[in-house]
Amino acid sequence: MNQIRVLVVDDSAFMRKVVTDMLQADPQICVVGTARNGEDATRKNIKLKPDVITMDVEMPVLDGLGALKQIMIERPIPVVMVSSLTSIGAHTTMLAMEAGAVDFVAKTSGSISLDLFTIADLLRDKIKLAAQATVRQTNVSEPVQHDSLNLSSLLRKPKERKLVAIGVSTGGPKALKDVLTRIPRNIAAPIVIVQHMPEGFTKSLADRLDSLSDIQVVEANDGDVLEDGTAYIAPGGKHLKVKSVGGQWICTLSTDPAVNGHRPSVDVLYQSISLIPEAAVIAVIMTGMGADGSEGLKQLKTNRLCYALAQSEETSVVYGMPKMAVRTGKIDKVVHLQDLANQIKGHC
Numbered sequence: 468m469n470q471i472r473v474l475v476v477d478d479s480a481f482m483r484k485v486v487t488d489m490l491q492a493d494p495q496i497c498v499v500g501t502a503r504n505g506e507d508a509t510r511k512n513i514k515l516k517p518d519v520i521t522m523d524v525e526m527p528v529l530d531g532l533g534a535l536k537q538i539m540i541e542r543p544i545p546v547v548m549v550s551s552l553t554s555i556g557a558h559t560t561m562l563a564m565e566a567g568a569v570d571f572v573a574k575t576s577g578s579i580s581l582d583l584f585t586i587a588d589l590l591r592d593k594i595k596l597a598a599q600a601t602v603r604q605t606n607v608s609e610p611v612q613h614d615s616l617n618l619s620s621l622l623r624k625p626k627e628r629k630l631v632a633i634g635v636s637t638g639g640p641k642a643l644k645d646v647l648t649r650i651p652r653n654i655a656a657p658i659v660i661v662q663h664m665p666e667g668f669t670k671s672l673a674d675r676l677d678s679l680s681d682i683q684v685v686e687a688n689d690g691d692v693l694e695d696g697t698a699y700i701a702p703g704g705k706h707l708k709v710k711s712v713g714g715q716w717i718c719t720l721s722t723d724p725a726v727n728g729h730r731p732s733v734d735v736l737y738q739s740i741s742l743i744p745e746a747a748v749i750a751v752i753m754t755g756m757g758a759d760g761s762e763g764l765k766q767l768k769t770n771r772l773c774y775a776l777a778q779s780e781e782t783s784v785v786y787g788m789p790k791m792a793v794r795t796g797k798i799d800k801v802v803h804l805q806d807l808a809n810q811i812k813g814h815c
Contacts, residue, residue: 470497471598474517476508476534477501477549478526486521486549489587496594505534512542519597520546521590522568524559532563545569545597547590557671564640565675569597569784573665596637596756600784627747627772629656629815630693630709630716632740634733634763636663636755638784640672642804643753644679647698649808652681656749656815657693657716659701659709659740661731663755666704673700691718701731708739716743729759733788737763741770748773749814751807752798754783758791768797774814779803 473490475498477483483501490496500515502508505522506529512520520538524531535546548571550560560571570593572586631654635642639662650658664672670686676698677684685691687699687707693716701707705720719739726732733752737760740748748771752760767773775798777789782804792798802810 471495471594472497472499472516472518473594474499474508474511474515474520475501476503476505476520476526476531477523478504479523482523485584486590489584489590490521490594492587493591496591505529505531505537508534509537509541512538512544516542517544519594520544521594522546522548522563524548524550524556524563530559532559532566535563535568536566539567539602543567543602545600545602547571547593547597549574549590554671557668558675560668561640561671561675564672565644567602567641569600569602570637571668573667596785599756600637601786602784628745629749630740630743630746631656631658631749631751631811631815632736632767633658633660633751633753634736634755634760634788635660635753636757636759636785636788638754639663640675642778642784643672643676645804646751646753646808646811647676647680647682647684650680650682650698650811652683652696654682654812654815655695657695658682658698659687659693659707659718659736660698661701661707661733661736661759663729663731663759664703666702669700669703676700687718687720689718689720692716693718701736704730706731706735708735709743710739711743711745716746727757727759729757733760734763737767741766743771746771749811750775751778751811752776752789752792753778753804753807754785755788756785757787760788761791761795764792764797765795775799776807776810777801778807 487498504526522531546568550556673686683697777798780786
């Protein structure tokens with residue numbers, strides 16, 4: 468197996484050495500170079516042709532966000548951002564994800580993290596995942612469709628109340644932007660979202676999407692009453708469930724154990740919705756690694772009126788979650804990212 472060639476970018480010589488040593492402790496990874504700022508990184512991306520770049524967010528001369536945008540124009544490759552656990556760092560990280568970064572890790576204690584070794588395994592895993600990602604400008608006009616059953620007429624029964632439930636992981640922030648910004652504020656359904664993301668970043672994601680969208684986008688709070696035209700994003704580190712109380716749909720949050728390595732989990736969300744008798748569900752599985760959502764989707768299709776959509780391989784950064792959902796035989800249509808919003812609107 469060929470080693471994954473990595474370029475490490477950080478303005479701190481100490482951090483460049485620490486990250487390099489951590490990565491090269493794994494025989495599958497080879498650090499081919501380092502860069503001290505974004506300008507240096509864009510040059511070495513062309514010269515060294517790495518497979519993956521780890522990019523510090525805050526740097527002089529040209530910061531991580533500026534470098535990322537230039538890399539996506541000159542030589543697009545997977546970039547993993549290395550962010551600080553601050554509100555400014557989280558906001559900038561969301562902008563980077565929106566601009567095309569594949570994933571991110573958070574420095575544990577500021578710009579120079581003496582205890583960065585505590586996330587060494589996570590960083591190496593992110594690098595390996597990023598190496599499998601597809602980084603390109605999405606420009607596919609015709610949707611790919613695989614119809615198993617058209618339930619649109621069933622989902623329009625007046626006694627049923629619609630609920631859109633989205634599961635997404637790697638590549639999610641950019642994909643969610645493409646979908647949510649095309650949803651009108653008068654959509655006759657609430658939207659609940661599980662995006663695999665650690666604590667401290669989902670609030671920034673919700674705020675960013677809210678600023679760009681006609682609908683309202685919020686980080687879900689325990690006890691929130693679901694309202695049409697509002698999207699609720701599960702907080703990092705907490706499961707999101709929906710329950711019916713007195714005719715209203717309520718968000719409930721918990722720190723129950725992770726399910727298949729995830730908290731929040733798409734399976735947990737879907738399983739909770741499958742217990743709501745009056746819900747007609749539009750389930751959407753989008754880009755991401757793994758199989759989260761597939762088991763919950765089976766329960767949705769068994770217990771509820773459910774129309775299920777999966778993002779196409781051509782437009783997914785990582786075609787893992789959608790592929791596994793398709794394999795269940797429960798997906799009604801596979802469509803390109805650009806067409807997901809139209810599909811959602813057409814069934815609400």
